Amino acid sequence: MEIINKITFSQSLVALAITSVLSGCGGGGSDDFESNKGDLISGCPTNLTCDYLSVAKDYDNPQQGNVNIFYGVHKARVPSERLGILVFNFGGPGGSAVSGASYMVSQWLPSTILDRFDVIGMDPRGSGQSAFAKELTACAVANDCTQVNRDFAHYMGSNSVVKDLDSLREALGEEKLNFLGYSYGTRLGSLYANMFPQNVRAIVLDSPMPPKSNNYIDLRIDNAKGYDAVADYRLITPERKKRLEAVANDIYVNGVYVDKYGSSLSVDKGRILLSKLSSRDPSKEFSDMKSSLFSFLDNDYLNNLLGDLSISNGNSPTDDDYRSSAMFQTVVCTDERVPVESNEVANYQNSYQQASAIYGPMNYQDTASMCVDWPGERDSIEHVEHVERMDQVLSGQKILVIGGKYDPATPYIWAEQMKQSFGTLAVTTTVTNRVDHGFSYSGIDCVDSQTTAYLLDPTQTLSDKSCLGTYSSSFNFFNPEYPAKTHPAKTVSGF
Structure with missing residues (x-):
């Protein structure tokens, strides 16, 4: 899962009339009014x-x-x-x-x-000013949410939010x-x-x-199919699609693709290419590389494309970005109906590949193990x-x-x-x-x-x-x- 830059907005303090004091309890996600009053304002x-x-x-x-x-x-x-x-x-x-x-x-x-x-x-739950957001933020910034998920993940699943x-x-x-x-x-x-x-x-x-x-594996296999549909649409011709499949295979198998002029497309550059190919229209990431990508796929000429695949440093992730990523894992894994064990993950590799020869192997590598050995108690959705x-x-x-x-x-x-x-x-x-x-x-x-x-x-x-x-x-x-x-x-x- 990528971290997407967040928009920010300025908030002014507002005076609020509080008509009742909420009942308290302990054990995470505090319900104590006084400790939350500042956040409310x-x-x-x-x-x-x-x-x-x-x-x-x-x-x-x-x-x-x-x-x-x-x-x-x-x-x-x-x-x-x-x-x-x-x-x-x-x-x-x-x-x-x-x-x-x-x-x-x-x-x-x-x-x-x-x-x-x-x-x-x-x-x-787990976001904004609601319960468990502070716990998730702290553990995500520390890069270890194992104990938080063991203690609280069961309370953050979709079933609880629907009841909220x-x-x-x-x-x-x-x-x-x-x-x-x-x-x-x-x-x-x-x-x-x-x-x-x-x-x-x-x-x-x-x-x-x-x-x-x-x-989660079910979701990401379907995601690969969705990315593949976008590639079909944007590459226009089946010949370009087949060419990109061959290039992707070279990168997945050999770690690099080399064009007829000796220029190389590395794994890292290949990832950027695939990300831009499936990017949303408003970002203009695809439109900015469309000409050089088509030139590469039609003529096996990488040089111009490599210039369009430069890495943007972007903004550094905020604490809330880390919390959001941690919450994504917490909720998705808590919701699972049929968890996948570590010794079963490899059985899904072919399903990723069948979903998309271009995106499947990358999706498998990046996502297949996210919920394996999940430490928290699940609350499976219907x-x-x-x-x-x-x-x-x-x-x-x-x-x-x-x-x-x-x-x-x-x-x-x-x-x-x-x-x-x-x-x-x-x-x-x-x-x-x-x-x-x-x-x-x-x-x-x-x-x-x-x-x-x-x-x-x-x-x-x-x-x-x-x-x-x-x-x-x-x-x-x-x-x-x-x-x-x-x-x-x-x-x-x-x-």
Whole structure:
């Protein structure tokens, strides 16, 4: 997993009226109010009102006490037309949501949504100002989270976060939940629909994870397929694809590729090439090397390409980047249904290779062992497949699934699987010509109009829709009060 540079924003201190003192407990993820009061004040964006929600540390064993979950709310601007709460999650697992919700309010959401919904971000356990974030940060910076995972990983899995979402809904006095999840957030949204179908009003699953997976290896094999689809799309001709497969094989087998002029493509440079080839359109990493890459693949001339593969130092990782990476591993490994033992890992090597001759071997080397010998107790997630039960409980509303045909982070096959899992309950929107990730409320009118129509009335008849991934010419990317920011779903590392 790569560490993606984070966007930052300035936060002013705000005065908050605290109406209650939350009950305390010990043993990690402290629920003590006084110790968290400073975080509550300093961690709240100026356009939200924030508070802590006290929830069970372990929903199966509530006698273990409570922990604090941090959340922020932007109230509906037209109370007389209010439709309820709209909770956001921007992916990861590892990303916080309160700051992201602030960005959405200030920059991305249309007036119709801001007028009619309380927009909410809830920092999942292990992130932002919520329980276990401090423990994860400390161990991640020290580069040893073994003991923290042994002690607390069981409380940070997706099942607990989904139950926190429902606890938040209940605490706010809402009968139903509206939820928009990006990437890993779609795991939370689909699990919520599966676990609490009676409490669903509307759920948007943007750039879905698969509704059924057994372990991290399953996810990364599918990722290799997604990268391969992007390579197909960008290389244009099958001849270039076959040529790159041969080059990749030389590098994997011999550690180097040498062109007919004697120039060499090393393993490190090869990794940079593959990263740029599967990069998202807005980064321009692929477009900047497209000409030299095609020249190499068409003419076996490396020299110009090597210049385009220079390593950028970028920004040094922050403590929060380390925490995010640690949380990614903690949650993904805790969620596993069928863990892979160390003596079984090699059995999956061919599956990676079959998924992509270009990306498979690299993905295998980088990811196959991440959850092996996991020290923590698992809290396995269920497959989302009980469509009949959800169909009986839901009151005519649908589930909106948004997928990118060439999404390099969550491959399109996962959007197709999510649609199949929800059956007749699913309405899909597909972005057809853009290599990107996280599409709703990012300035693509075709996607945004469908999403807004669905959220306003999830029971109306909406048809499946295909959208070109082009930004609206009228979209305002700059707000003088809140300078334009990168969409929060596009800055989270992981899924």
